[in-house]
Amino acid sequence: MTKLAIVDDHEALREGLVAMLRGHGMEVVGTAGNVAAAIDLVEHGEPDVAIIDIRLPDGSGIELARHLLAQHPGLGVMLYTGDADAELLYSGLDSGARGYALKAGSMEELVGAIHTIVAGGSYVDPRLDRILLSPRATAQVPQLSPREREIMHLMAEGGTAEAIGTALGVSVETVRTHVRNVIRKLQARNRVHAIALALERGESCGSWAVARGESRMRSSRGST
Numbered sequence: 001m002t003k004l005a006i007v008d009d010h011e012a013l014r015e016g017l018v019a020m021l022r023g024h025g026m027e028v029v030g031t032a033g034n035v036a037a038a039i040d041l042v043e044h045g046e047p048d049v050a051i052i053d054i055r056l057p058d059g060s061g062i063e064l065a066r067h068l069l070a071q072h073p074g075l076g077v078m079l080y081t082g083d084a085d086a087e088l089l090y091s092g093l094d095s096g097a098r099g100y101a102l103k104a105g106s107m108e109e110l111v112g113a114i115h116t117i118v119a120g121g122s123y124v125d126p127r128l129d130r131i132l133l134s135p136r137a138t139a140q141v142p143q144l145s146p147r148e149r150e151i152m153h154l155m156a157e158g159g160t161a162e163a164i165g166t167a168l169g170v171s172v173e174t175v176r177t178h179v180r181n182v183i184r185k186l187q188a189r190n191r192v193h194a195i196a197l198a199l200e201r202g203e204s205c206g207s208w209a210v211a212r213g214e215s216r217m218r219s220s221r222g223s224t
Contacts, residue, residue, distance in 0.1 A: 001025065001026065001027045002026045002027065002048050002049065002114065002115075002118055003026075003027045003028075003029050003045070003046065003047045003048045003049075004021060004026055004027065004028050004029065004047050004048070004049050004050070004051060004114070005028070005029055005030055005031070005032070005038070005041050005042055005045055005047040005049075005050040005051070006018065006021075006028060006030075006031040006032070006050075006051050007031070007032045007033075007037075007038040007041070007050060007051065007052040007053060007056070007061065007064070008031075008033065008051075008052075008053040008056075008080070009033045009034060009053065009055075009056055009057050010053075011033065013103075014031040014033070015031075017051070018031060020107050021107075021110075021111070021114075024107070024111045026111075026114070029041070029045035029046070029047050030045045033056075033057070034056055034057050034058045034059075035056050035058045035059040035061075035063075035064050036058060038050070038052065038056075038064055038068075039064070039067065039068070042068055042071075042072060042075065043071075047075070048075075048076060048118055049075070049076040049077070049078055049099075049114055049117055049118065050065075050068060050075060050076070050077050050078070051078045051080050051101075051110075051114075052064055052065060052077060052078065052079055052080060052097075053079075053080055053081060054079055054080075054081040054083065054088060054092065055081070055083075061079060061081075062079065062088075062091050062092050062095045062097075063095075065077045065079065065092070065095040065096060065097045066095045066096065069095070069096040069097075076098050076099070076117040076118060077095075077096065077097040077098060077099065078097065078098070078099035078100075078101055078113060078114065078117060078123070079092045079095075079097045079099065079100045079101070080101050080102075080103060080110075081100075081101075081102065081103065082102065082103045082104065084102060084125075084127060084128060089124070089128060089199075090196055090199060093122075093124075093156075093192060093193075093195055093196035093199070094193060094196040094197075096190070096192055096193065097192070098117045098121070098122045098123070098192050099113050099114075099116070099117050099122065099123040099124075100123065100124050100125060100128070101113050101123065101125050102125040102127050102128070104127060105125055105127070109125070109126075113125075113158070116158045116160070119160055120160055120161075121155070121158050121159060121160040121163075122155055122156065122158060122191070122192055122195060123158040124156050124157065124158065126157075143185060143186075144182060144185060144186075144198070147178060148178050148181060148182050148185075149198070150168070151164060151168075151175060151178050151179065151182075152182060152194065152195055152198040152199075154167065154168075155179070155191065155195055156195045156198075156199060161175040161176055161179070179191055179194070182194050182198065186198065
């Protein structure tokens with residue numbers, strides 16, 4: 001059973017998330033309303049995933065994510081916010097968080113995002129496609145190959161190496177090799193940092209590859 005910690009300064013929202021996530025078969029080890037309580041909660045509750053609001057009364061949820069991941073590298077962090085802001089998205093992914101969900105999303109979307117993180121993938125709310133597919137993000141910068149940009153975009157959309165390999169008709173090891181090459185080229189700390197840098201520097205794939213890759217991803221998911 002997936003163990004969760006919920007960090008948000010709105011008590012009613014915390015209580016609502018607890019009830020709904022438990023209804024989806026997840027264990028909530030505890031909740032916190034500020035940075036200090038969140039650090040203690042993760043230390044003692046040992047969750048698999050921490051769902052963290054970006055704006056907290058005693059600090060930034062993004063900085064909290066950085067701190068928690070430095071102390072608990074295996075923790076999956078989902079930043080949970082009402083702000084569809086490009087700079088917050090880039091900063092959030094750069095923190096090492098593997099998920100970025102908007103509060104406007106449904107419970108089914110949030111549960112799916114949690115499952116993606118637990119499976120080793122990353123998730124960005126689909127409502128942020130206008131940022132992911134903006135001219136800044138889709139500009140053709142020659143540093144990465146078209147295939148590398150395509151894989152980076154699909155990973156930003158939440159795809160695991162296995163799902164991307166199936167969608168693109170290549171082996172999992174080929175996907176991982178491309179990811180390692182991207183990390184090296186962008187001098188990133190890890191895969192999620194590479195995604196953030198790729199988006200920020202315009203190293204996402206062009207629209208032709210996005211449409212093709214997402215179509216294949218949907219086809220592969222539908223066949224499972």
